[in-house]
Amino acid sequence: MSLNEIEEIKQRLDIVEHIGQYVALKKAGANYKGVCPFHSEKTPSMMVSNQKQIWKCFGCGKGGDIFAFTMEAEHLEFGDALRMLAQKAGVTLQTRTTAEHQTQSRKDRIYRTNMLSAKIFQRILSQSSLGEVAREYLQKRKITSAVQEKFLIGFAPKNFDLKATLSKYELTAGDLQNAGSPERFFDRIMFPIFDVLGNVIAFTGRAVANIEPKYLNSPETPIFNKGRVLYGLNFAKGAIKQKDFVILVEGQMDVIALHQSGVENTVASSGTAITETQINTLSKYTNNFILALDNDTAGITTTKKVIEILLKLDLNGKIINFGKYKDAGELFENEPTAWPEALKNAEEMFDWLINQELSAAGSIQYIENKKKIIKSLLPVIAVIQDPTRLEYCVNKLATKTQTKAENIISAVEKMWQKKTEEKPNKNTKIALTPEEQLLAIILGEPQAGVKFAEQLDQVVWQSIDNQQIASVVKKCYTNKTLASDRIQFISSVKTTLDSRLSEKIDSWQFWLSELWPNLTTSLATELITEHFGRLNTKSREAEKELLASQIRQAQEKNDTKKVIELMQQLNELTKEVK
The missing domain is CATH 3.90.580.10 (Zinc finger, CHC2-type domain)
Incomplete structure (x- = not known):
């Protein structure tokens, strides 16, 4: 590279x-x-x-x-x-540097270790007598061999030496360890976890014997963060965009069952509670969510948490009712024809939330039950930012609990007032210091700054950051052809700086484009000259103030010689200003 x-x-x-x-x-x-x-x-x-x-x-x-x-x-x-x-x-990458190669090589070996492990596990499932018990389980769950192959489902038998098998492919014990030790799995059906590009990055193993835990997940590695990854997204992203909604289920088997039935816009979390990061990832593909999480206490709790995230992010959500079935996988296994009706009758998420609270609290004829319902839903309403959605939810709660909407709004406003820890909205307007303005203009039109390069050393920089950036800018001017290409020049400057200073330069470029969207070399030259004049004047004034302070200190010490010396310096500086 x-x-x-x-x-x-x-x-x-x-x-x-x-x-x-x-x-x-x-x-x-x-x-x-x-x-x-x-x-x-x-x-x-x-x-x-x-x-x-x-x-x-x-x-x-x-x-x-x-x-x-x-x-x-x-x-x-x-x-x-x-x-x-x-x-x-369509760019072909050249050979990387040694350091880059080593870093990427480690990740490439992790990817390779995981992919080979997945294929070995799959071969055991499909071809070996060791996979018989796993094949029986998947057959019972009505998972076809074609779908098993698509999702690379496999089996890790007891006493299987994965390390020895991988050594034939020149992979070491260190590679296994870096990949999260896939050899840790035994007597488990293996579900590879893919990233959005289709690389195997981790595993979930489901026990077929009576061992705990029932589900075992890979630990986090340099390529696997379970709070970010969504199982099945690599297969589902196209269908999600096409249908403009995503179905969110709880486990791998649910994803597989729905994909097998043609419902390919389905994903699940990967061995963790569903996170805001995962919802944000899905919102890149659609704003519409169908929650089909497990129909048990834990699943209902998770659904409530996801609804709060959706409301906070102003996303749309509906909830599937599975009736007598525990989850989507069980419904498809026993009554697949019921799915279209279940999807059609999915309940709007806030309506579902109110009905859950009503069911738990009891009759609203009792004031305590009414207060309990409102109190439990106020924090959820308080995260809503869209006024239309806020009005809908407030009116819905008011109607269901036979309460005045203005009373609920008043309670929500009080909650907002208490959130003093929240940061105020930041204004997109950018204010730069004179030093930053000078550097921004030079970077915006580096050709104009060529003849001013030497003057960068003469500025008494008030900011260490700006001094560091100015030093790098001057060094880049030693390459005489670089200044003719603004993008290349800025890239060279940023490459030398750390990420914090690099981001500062990006902000400056937006400031520049707002004030002078069509900055020319001649205009930039005028602006640079003007800014240098201002900074030099400011620097001399600062020097005069410093000398005056030093003179006072010398007078207090009765150091006549020092006073005369400093007075001469002050006179010379005053002549320069005139």
């Missing part, structure tokens, strides 16, 4: 078009604006610059180039995002 390859990818891919595949963007002056997908917000605070090919959210502070966005959106490391975008752009 080289800097040239990165720049070639950036030149071939348009960042506005790329980010527009994740969120809706609208023209806003010289830039584009959209709702940030990385935190909850109603008012768009993410800016995308077509001219500079960067993005910045002024709500959560995240920003960067097309690589930074892809890493955040797809939950990828830089190397994975690089390969993904290179493939999209």
